[in-house]
Amino acid sequence: MNMASIAALFLFFIVIRAQSEGQTFITVECKTGNVVQYGQQSMLDCVVKTTQVVRDATILVVSWEKEDTKGAVRVLTFEKGRIDPKPGFRFAEPSWNDKNMNVSLLITNTTLKDIGKYKCVVMTDSGDNTNHTNLSVTAKYNEPMIHSIPEKITRDEDVTLICTSEGGYPEGRLGWFDEHGIKWPDSSPLQVENASNGLFKLTSRLSLLKNTIFSKYTCKVFNASGAKEGETALEIPGKVAEQEGRKELDEPTKIVAPVVVIGSLIVGMLLALLVYRRRSRKARRFSTTPLMSDHHRVSESAAEEGDHLNIETQ
Ligand SMILES: *[C@@H]1O[C@H](CO)[C@@H](O)[C@H](O)[C@H]1NC(C)=O
Ligand SMILES: *[C@@H]1O[C@H](CO)[C@@H](O)[C@H](O)[C@H]1NC(C)=O
Numbered sequence: 001m002n003m004a005s006i007a008a009l010f011l012f013f014i015v016i017r018a019q020s021e022g023q024t025f026i027t028v029e030c031k032t033g034n035v036v037q038y039g040q041q042s043m044l045d046c047v048v049k050t051t052q053v054v055r056d057a058t059i060l061v062v063s064w065e066k067e068d069t070k071g072a073v074r075v076l077t078f079e080k081g082r083i084d085p086k087p088g089f090r091f092a093e094p095s096w097n098d099k100n101m102n103v104s105l106l107i108t109n110t111t112l113k114d115i116g117k118y119k120c121v122v123m124t125d126s127g128d129n130t131n132h133t134n135l136s137v138t139a140k141y142n143e144p145m146i147h148s149i150p151e152k153i154t155r156d157e158d159v160t161l162i163c164t165s166e167g168g169y170p171e172g173r174l175g176w177f178d179e180h181g182i183k184w185p186d187s188s189p190l191q192v193e194n195a196s197n198g199l200f201k202l203t204s205r206l207s208l209l210k211n212t213i214f215s216k217y218t219c220k221v222f223n224a225s226g227a228k229e230g231e232t233a234l235e236i237p238g239k240v241a242e243q244e245g246r247k248e249l250d251e252p253t254k255i256v257a258p259v260v261v262i263g264s265l266i267v268g269m270l271l272a273l274l275v276y277r278r279r280s281r282k283a284r285r286f287s288t289t290p291l292m293s294d295h296h297r298v299s300e301s302a303a304e305e306g307d308h309l310n311i312e313t314q
Contacts, residue, residue, distance in 0.1 A: 025050060025051050025053060025054045025057070025124075025126040025127040026048050026049065026050050026051075026054065026057060026122065026124050026126055026127045026128070026129050027048070027049045027129050027131075028046055028047075028048055028049075028103070028120055028122050028129045028130065028131040029046065029047055029048075029049050029131065030044065030045065030046040030120060030131045030132070030133040031044075031045040031046075031133065032133055032134060033134070034133060034134060034135045034136065035136050035137075035138060036107075036110045036135065036136075036137055036138075037110070037137070037138060037139065037140070038110060038111065038112070038137050038138065038139035038169060038199070039109060039110065039111075039139075040109075040110055041106060041107065041108055041109070041110065042106070042107045042110045042114065042135060042137075043092050043104050043105070043106050043107075044064075044104060044105040044107075044118055044120075044133050044135060045092070045104045045133075046103050046104055046105070046120045046131060046133065047101050047102050047103065047104070048101040048102075048103060048122050048124065048129070049101070050101070050126065054126040054127075056099075057101070057124040057125060057126040058098050058099060058124060058125045059078065059098040059099070059100075059101075059103070059122060059123070059124050060079075060098070060123045060124060060125060061077075061078060061079050061121065061122070061123035062076070062077065062078040062079075062103050062120070062121070062122055062123075063076075063077050063078075063079075063119075063120075063121040064076040064077070064089070064103075064105045064118060064119070064120055065118065065119045065120075065121070066114075066116055066117075066118055066119075067116060067117040067118065067119055067132075068116070072119060074086070075089040075105070075118075076089045076090065076091065076105055078096075078098070081098070083096070088107060088108050088109060089105060089106070089107060089108075090105075090106050090108070091103065091104065091105070091106065092104035092105065092106040103120065103122060105118065105120070107135075110135075110137055111137070111197065111198075112137055112169060112197065112198035112199070113198075114135055114137065115135055115136055115137050116134070116135060117132055117133075117134050118132065118133050118134070118135065119131075119132050120132070120133070137169060138169060138170070138223070138224075139167060139168050139169040139199050140167070140168060140223070140229055141165045141166070141167060141168030141172055141200075141202070141221040141223065141229045141230060142165055142166055142167045142168075142230065143165070143221075143230040143231075143232055144163050144164065144165040144174065144219045144220070144221050144230055144231065144232045145163070145164050145165070145232060146161055146162065146163050146217070146219050146232055146234045147161075147162050148160065148161050148162065148234070149162065153213070153236050153237070155210055155213055155236075156210060157210055158207065158208060158209050158210050159207075159208050159210070159213070160187070160205055160206065160207045160208070161176070161205070161206045161207075161208065161217055161219075161234065162203065162204070162205050163176070163203070163204045163205075163206075163219035163232070164201060164202065164203045164204075165201070165202050165219075165221040165229075165230065166195065166199065166200065166201035166202070167195075167199050167200075167201075168199060168200050168202070168221070168223065168229070169198065169199050169200060170200070170223075170224040171192055171200050171202075171224060172200070172202060172221060172222050172223045172224055172229070173190055173202065173221075173222050174186070174190060174202050174203075174204035174219055174220065174221055174222075175204075175219070175220045175222065176204065176206045176217060176218070176219055177217070177218045177219075177220065178214040178216065178217060178218075179214050179215055179216035179217075180214075184206055184217075186204045186205060186206060187205045187206055187207040188204075188205050190202060190203070190204050191203040191204070202221065204219065213236055214236070215235065215236055215238070216233055216234065216235050216236065217233065217234050217236070218231055218232070218233040218234075219231065219232055219233075219234075
């Protein structure tokens with residue numbers, strides 16, 4: 001046998017096998033690991049691949065089913081030329097027909113109910129095949145909110161900070177950090193609640209003793225894989241005592257100002273007195289001794305110096 005006849009024989013066996021099982025000519029290939037944001041569209045991407053032997057397949061049946069603990073629920077079917085979708089489901093291809101090998105499923109508004117395993121059954125005039133794909137959903141947590149008990153932080157009493165963040169999925173966690181970025185352990189276990197839509201609400205508490213309160217606390221929310229999704233900081237005003245301290249600092253300046261004013265008044269009056277006395281003495285001198293030697297003048301000024309000293313010591 002030559003190569004060509006071996007190949008022909010091989011092909012012959014494939015065709016026989018395909019016909020006996022009725023599904024070897026086509027395969028349904030699906031993308032896996034679909035992760036979709038809550039509230040967005042999701043697409044479960046599946047296409048029908050045909051072998052080279054089949055050039056032009058026609059689809060007879062498509063059945064998209066969501067597998068459940070109770071069984072499978074049909075969400076989209078094509079059968080006997082009719083498309084029958086459940087509300088919120090359709091073919092991803094806008095004008096899908098039985099010649100379109102892209103049988104992807106579109107979920108228009110993804111919620112937590114849509115999480116799970118899906119089965120895609122395809123029957124064509126050239127064979128049948130089935131495949132599965134999964135859908136998981138995530139939702140981003142809202143910015144955390146912090147409030148305190150008591151509401152007003154006075155630093156004269158202990159306080160509990162309460163941080164909440166909601167609207168996330170799957171379960172995440174919260175963390176407390178002080179102004180230096182040091183993590184503080186929660187004072188009670190993280191409280192996890194389910195909202196009616198299944199999304200999580202996280203609540204964490206941090207108790208502070210009145211004497212060990214920092215000036216800033218940050219609450220951060222992390223998603224299930226540990227990535228930070230948001231943070232909110234709470235600034236705590238300084239102690240009331242500290243503000244009083246600042247007032248005390250002002251006191252000396254209040255005292256200093258009058259002292260300076262009064263002091264300069266006294267100095268001014270002394271100077272005025274000095275000038276007055278010098279003038280009156282000069283006047284006297286001119287009237288008694290109109291002619292004076294330089295020597296006299298010097299001794300006069302020395303005497304004046306003495307007067308000055310006298311005034312200061314008085
Ligand atoms: C199937 O169709 C959808 C919608 O047109 C498209 O986004 C997707 O990429 C298609 N899939 C493949 C494998 O071509
Ligand atoms: C957490 O957030 C990161 C970054 O935004 C993202 O890549 C990851 O998929 C998220 N994980 C979950 C479980 O939401």
